[in-house]
Amino acid sequence: MKFFQSLRAFLFPHYDDDDPREAEVRSLLYLLSILSYMSFQMWRSMFNNFAVEVGGIDAAQMGIIQSVREIPGFLSLLVIFLLILIREQKLALLSLALMGLGVMMTGLFPDFAGILIATFIMSVGFHYFETLNQSLTLQHIAVARTPRFLGQIRSYSSLAGILGILTVLILSPVLGYRTLFLLAGGLVLIGSSYAALRYPIFKPKVLQRKKMFLKREYWLYYTLTFLSGARRQIFVAFAVFLMVRHFEFSVRTVTLLFFVNSSINMFWAPLISRMIDAWGERIVISIEYAGLIFVFLGYAYTRSPWVIIALYILDHLFFNMSMAIRTYFQKIAAPEDIAPTTAVGFTINHIAAVVVPFAGGLIWMFDYSYTFLFGVLLAALSLLFAQFVRVPENPQS
Numbered sequence: 550m551k552f553f554q555s556l557r558a559f560l561f562p563h564y565d566d567d568d569p570r571e572a573e574v575r576s577l578l579y580l581l582s583i584l585s586y587m588s589f590q591m592w593r594s595m596f597n598n599f600a601v602e603v604g605g606i607d608a609a610q611m612g613i614i615q616s617v618r619e620i621p622g623f624l625s626l627l628v629i630f631l632l633i634l635i636r637e638q639k640l641a642l643l644s645l646a647l648m649g650l651g652v653m654m655t656g657l658f659p660d661f662a663g664i665l666i667a668t669f670i671m672s673v674g675f676h677y678f679e680t681l682n683q684s685l686t687l688q689h690i691a692v693a694r695t696p697r698f699l700g701q702i703r704s705y706s707s708l709a710g711i712l713g714i715l716t717v718l719i720l721s722p723v724l725g726y727r728t729l730f731l732l733a734g735g736l737v738l739i740g741s742s743y744a745a746l747r748y749p750i751f752k753p754k755v756l757q758r759k760k761m762f763l764k765r766e767y768w769l770y771y772t773l774t775f776l777s778g779a780r781r782q783i784f785v786a787f788a789v790f791l792m793v794r795h796f797e798f799s800v801r802t803v804t805l806l807f808f809v810n811s812s813i814n815m816f817w818a819p820l821i822s823r824m825i826d827a828w829g830e831r832i833v834i835s836i837e838y839a840g841l842i843f844v845f846l847g848y849a850y851t852r853s854p855w856v857i858i859a860l861y862i863l864d865h866l867f868f869n870m871s872m873a874i875r876t877y878f879q880k881i882a883a884p885e886d887i888a889p890t891t892a893v894g895f896t897i898n899h900i901a902a903v904v905v906p907f908a909g910g911l912i913w914m915f916d917y918s919y920t921f922l923f924g925v926l927l928a929a930l931s932l933l934f935a936q937f938v939r940v941p942e943n944p945q946s
Contacts, residue, residue, distance in 0.1 A: 570751065574689040575698060577638075577748045578682065579705055581645055584740040585678060586706040590713030590811075591733035592652050592671065594804060599726045603659040614661075614668055621673040622899035625680045628892040637888060638750050641681035642741050648674025649737030656730030676895070684891040687879045688753045695879055699872045700822025707814040714808050754884065767890060769937050770878045771897055773834070776931040777871050778898035780841060782905035783924040784864055788848065791917065792861070796854045806858065810865040821870050830877040831938035837870035838932035845924035849917075880940040 600606040606614070631640055651671025658667060690698050713733070720729060763771070792798040824833050844867065847860045882890060909920045 568691070571689060571691065571694075573748065574685070574751050577744060577751075578686060578702065580740065580744055581641065581678070581682065582702050582706050583709040584737050585645060585648065585675070585682075585709075587709035587713040587716075588649060588652055588733045588737045589675060590710040590807070591717055591729065592655065594714055594717045594807070595721075595726060595729060596655070599655070599659070599730075600664055603726055604661065604664050606661060606664065614665055617665060618668050618672045619899060621669070621676040622895065625676055625895035625899065626892045628677055628680050629889045632888060636750060637681055637685060637753070639745075641678055641685060642745050644674045644677035644681060645741040646674070646738055647671075648678060649734040649741065650674070651734070652737065653731050653734030655734075656727035659726075676899075680892050680895040683875060683895070684888045687875065687882075687887045687891065688884070689751060692876075692879055696822040696825040696872070696876050697819070698822075699875065700819040703818030703821075703869055703872065704815045707811040707818065710811040711808060711815075714804065714811070718804070753888075763893065764886065764890070766881070767878070767886075769934065770874070770881070770890075770894065772934050773874050773877075773931065773938075774894045774898050775900060776927055776934065777874060779901035779905050780924060780927050780931065781868065781898075782901050783845070783909055783920065783927070784868070786905070787909055787913070787917075787920055788861060788864065791848060792854075792857060795917070796857055798854070806861055810862060813862065814865065814869060817866055818869050818872075821872060824870075825873050825876055830873040830880075830940060831935060833870050833873040834877075834935040834938060835932060837867045837873070838928045838935060840867045841928040842925055842932070845921045845928060848924070849919075849921035877938055877940060 600614070628640070635643070648671050651667050651669070651674055654667035654670060655664060658664065686698065686702075687695065716732075717729060720732075724732075789798075789803060792803065821833065824836075840863065844860050844864050847856060851857060851860070878890070878894070879887070909923065912919045912923060
């Protein structure tokens with residue numbers, strides 16, 4: 550009994566001096582994040598097999614689809630202009646609903662054109678929701694409570710990912726792809742509709758600027774965001790590809806790794822928030838990138854499948870520490886700059902999505918180890934810039 554009480558306190562910590570309004574905002578953001586990640590994990594678990602087995606998609610077509618999938622992330626700064634027409638919270642709900650629509654459409658149009666269009670629609674909804682979700686978090690959650698909240702969000706999202714994986718594994722033998730995609734997307738549509746009816750519109754503490762701009766004061770945030778996106782793309786584009794191409798991992802093995810990572814991150818994410826509170830952003834970011842130097846060196850030179858599995862898990866653990874970049878920005882930002890700068894930052898993060906996979910693929914043709922040595926360089930640069938991180942002694946709450 551004591552174990553479960555301790556587990557509950559760890560995953561659902563009590564917030565001192567709680568604000569009822571903020572508690573309602575947290576409840577809304579928990580719900581939306583859980584819906585988003587459960588649906589996305591279901592989509593990701595099925596997408597490649599569906600595209601090949603049902604859609605007959607070849608490697609060239611898959612490359613086009615994946616490139617198109619990243620375009621909405623690159624164009625996230627357009628959110629700034631949409632905020633002139635619609636409130637941020639409503640736009641977040643509409644974006645999540647659009648993601649659900651795209652997921653549902655995936656199973657209904659099983660050819661190259663249909664999958665391409667459905668993927669683009671899903672990606673627009675997903676990336677715009679992620680941008681707005683970050684912005685709403687930094688606007689409505691007090692600075693002192695943001696690390697703990699982000700840790701919880703990562704933990705709940707990992708749990709939602711586990712539920713998504715299990716749903717696909719359990720139901721795929723009896724339900725077809727079309728039904729499962731309809732289920733995954735319908736879940737989001739119903740959930741976002743419920744959230745629109747259940748929660749009031751929460752006014753921001755400070756009116757947000759609704760234009761695009763770059764500020765010299767935020768140069769370090771922009772730099773760390775870009776480097777984080779570049780490092781992430783090497784992982785997303787090439788880590789699993791390495792497992793499949795050179796170590797011949799099966800779909801079941803890769804799916805099991807997703808499951809293990811999500812299970813570990815349920816407990817790891819709250820610990821990161823405590824690290825940020827105890828040690829500060831600079832130390833946490835430095836630990837992340839120092840660790841990634843060794844992870845990428847391992848990817849480049851190991852020939853052991855067990856080492857690759859360990860590196861993949863460590864990669865995920867270090868990636869979750871990137872939440873310190875968000876809390877750093879919240880502490881240095883003018884309150885009215887949060888929404889537009891978050892949108893610009895999301896675009897900067899995705900610039901790498903256009904450049905890195907292409908460059909990494911060309912480098913791979915000479916020797917795949919060079920691709921991961923490029924990751925070592927990015928991690929080393931990030932570690933260098935992390936040393937410039939400083940936060941005010943009394944950031945605005």
